[in-house]
Amino acid sequence: MLINDTTLRDGEQAPYVAFNTQEKLEIATLLYEAGAHELEVGIPAMGKKEQEDLKEILALNLPIQIMSWNRATLSDLEASLKCGLKAVDLSIPVSDILIDVKFNGDKTKLLNQLESTVLAAKKEGLFVCIGGEDSSRANNAFLKEVMQLGKRLGANRFRYCDTVGILTPYKTYDNIKTLVSYDLLDIEMHTHNDFGMGTANAIAGFEAGAKSANTTVIGLGERAGNASFEQVLMTVNRLLGQQGHINIKALKTLIRKVSHASNRRLDSSLPIIGKNIFSHESGIHVNGMMKSKSSYEPFTPKEVGLKREFPIGKHSGSSTLIYHLKTLGIEANKEIVQKLLPQVRDIVTQRKKVLNAYELKELYLCSLAT
Numbered sequence: 001m002l003i004n005d006t007t008l009r010d011g012e013q014a015p016y017v018a019f020n021t022q023e024k025l026e027i028a029t030l031l032y033e034a035g036a037h038e039l040e041v042g043i044p045a046m047g048k049k050e051q052e053d054l055k056e057i058l059a060l061n062l063p064i065q066i067m068s069w070n071r072a073t074l075s076d077l078e079a080s081l082k083c084g085l086k087a088v089d090l091s092i093p094v095s096d097i098l099i100d101v102k103f104n105g106d107k108t109k110l111l112n113q114l115e116s117t118v119l120a121a122k123k124e125g126l127f128v129c130i131g132g133e134d135s136s137r138a139n140n141a142f143l144k145e146v147m148q149l150g151k152r153l154g155a156n157r158f159r160y161c162d163t164v165g166i167l168t169p170y171k172t173y174d175n176i177k178t179l180v181s182y183d184l185l186d187i188e189m190h191t192h193n194d195f196g197m198g199t200a201n202a203i204a205g206f207e208a209g210a211k212s213a214n215t216t217v218i219g220l221g222e223r224a225g226n227a228s229f230e231q232v233l234m235t236v237n238r239l240l241g242q243q244g245h246i247n248i249k250a251l252k253t254l255i256r257k258v259s260h261a262s263n264r265r266l267d268s269s270l271p272i273i274g275k276n277i278f279s280h281e282s283g284i285h286v287n288g289m290m291k292s293k294s295s296y297e298p299f300t301p302k303e304v305g306l307k308r309e310f311p312i313g314k315h316s317g318s319s320t321l322i323y324h325l326k327t328l329g330i331e332a333n334k335e336i337v338q339k340l341l342p343q344v345r346d347i348v349t350q351r352k353k354v355l356n357a358y359e360l361k362e363l364y365l366c367s368l369a370t
Contacts, residue, residue: 001236002212004038004188005031005229007258008057009069011216012042014225014262021053023261028057030257031217033250035233038065040089040214044079045070054083065127072117072130081124089159090117091131094138094146098163107142111149118153129157129188136162140178147184157212158185162201165194165224169204180209189213193224202227203235217258218266218273230255230272238299248305278308281354283317286310290319312355314348317341324357325364336367 007027012019019027024041031039039062042054058066065087070076072090080088092114093102103110114130121128130150135143147158160176167175172191179187189205189212191198202213215229230251236242255273259266268276278301280286288295289310301308310320318337321344325332340363348354355363 001206001240001242002037003035003229003232003236004040004065004067004212004214005036005216006040006069006190006214006226007031007216007220007229008039008041009043010040010190010214010222010226011220011258011262013222014220015222017220017262017264019261021056023257024053025056025060026257027217027254027261028062029060030250030254031229032062032064033247034229034254035237035244035246035251036064036215036229038067038087038212040067040069043069044083044085045076051079051083054085058084067127067129069131072114074117074120077117077121086125087127087129088121089129089131090114090121091133091159092146093134094132094143095134096139097137098134111146114146115149115153118150118155122154127157128155129159130155130185131159131161131190133161134163135160136167136175137164140175143179144182144184147179147182151184155185157188159188159190159214160205160210161190162192162198163190165192165198167191167201168195168197169200172201172204173208176205176208176210186211189227191227192221193219193226196224198225198227199231199235202232203240206236206240217254218262218264218270220258220262220264228271234272234299234304246303248303252305272304273306275306276309278306279311280308281311281313281320282315283319286323287317287319290323312344312348312357312360314345316344321360321364324360328357328361330361330364332364333368336364340364340367 008024041057042050044051067087068080068085069089070080072092093099099105118128187210189202189210191201215232216226217229219225219228237244268274280289285296310323321337322332
């Protein structure tokens with residue numbers, strides 16, 4: 001299972017996002033260090049500045065495959081060759097909707113254009129991924145025809161794109177299982193998050209036999225974004241059995257860098273990276289965590305560079321209060337703590353803010369005095 005991250009291509013296509021050269025170089029390096037297996041880093045056909053940036057990324061000499069995105073045209077391919085790229089995604093529309101928009105419904109013209117471009121790329125010794133734009137709305141028979149053509153021409157991979165994010169995990173699994181059964185080309189997932197299922201659909205693709213998946217850091221991308229790099233990375237390593245090393249320091253730095261460069265705020269409850277995802281307030285949960293740290297956590301805070309916390313809030317129980325008082329050197333009387341709970345809940349509800357340990361200590365000592 002390979003992660004082909006496209007933060008520097010599809011991620012940057014998010015509205016209001018633009019990375020400068022230095023940001024691109026840092027993001028590419030951090031992606032490699034954090035665990036990405038391949039990178040898709042830009043669109044050479046955009047012009048000279050984009051090509052210069054791609055050349056600088058290639059000059060980093062990262063020991064992973066670096067790919068560009070192209071329309072399946074000879075002019076786009078030539079722009080990639082000028083940059084020195086050795087791997088290309090050659091994109092074609094595959095749904096009737098987009099074939100009508102881009103080729104006036106002429107599939108023969110589309111396939112002929114794809115054939116000439118793939119042949120030219122293979123003549124140059126390139127790794128070729130055929131990008132099936134809007135695969136999730138395409139006719140399955142046409143997808144098979146495209147893959148058969150790709151196989152005959154020597155292409156290496158077919159990118160199955162859920163371009164408008166309409167798949168569910170079950171449907172994804174079913175579709176990819178069918179394509180894999182043809183035994184033609186390796187499948188790469190490209191999933192969008194319009195209904196909040198981008199990451200889930202990428203994982204469903206892996207479970208059905210896809211060999212790679214596109215991701216973006218913090219799910220950056222067009223509209224609602226793409227499958228999340230950090231979520232796919234952790235899922236592949238922790239749930240799908242691919243026990244690779246995750247460089248947590250690099251991952252945290254990468255997330256901060258992309259967040260800053262894209263001007264996107266990180267929600268505190270984001271999976272994998274949200275600063276509050278190891279905060280336990282519910283009394284029942286805290287009581288369980290005191291007995292076993294695996295009670296209510298699927299992985300440890302240390303694995304993702306975060307910290308565990310037990311906020312003193314409306315839903316806190318006596319275990320939380322006793323825990324915090326103990327950190328301040330107080331062996332609390334459980335009966336007094338139980339009597340404090342309604343007061344703690346009233347305070348938190350009124351001011352919309354949890355108590356800190358010192359405020360709790362003051363309340364406890366006042367209760368002792370009375």
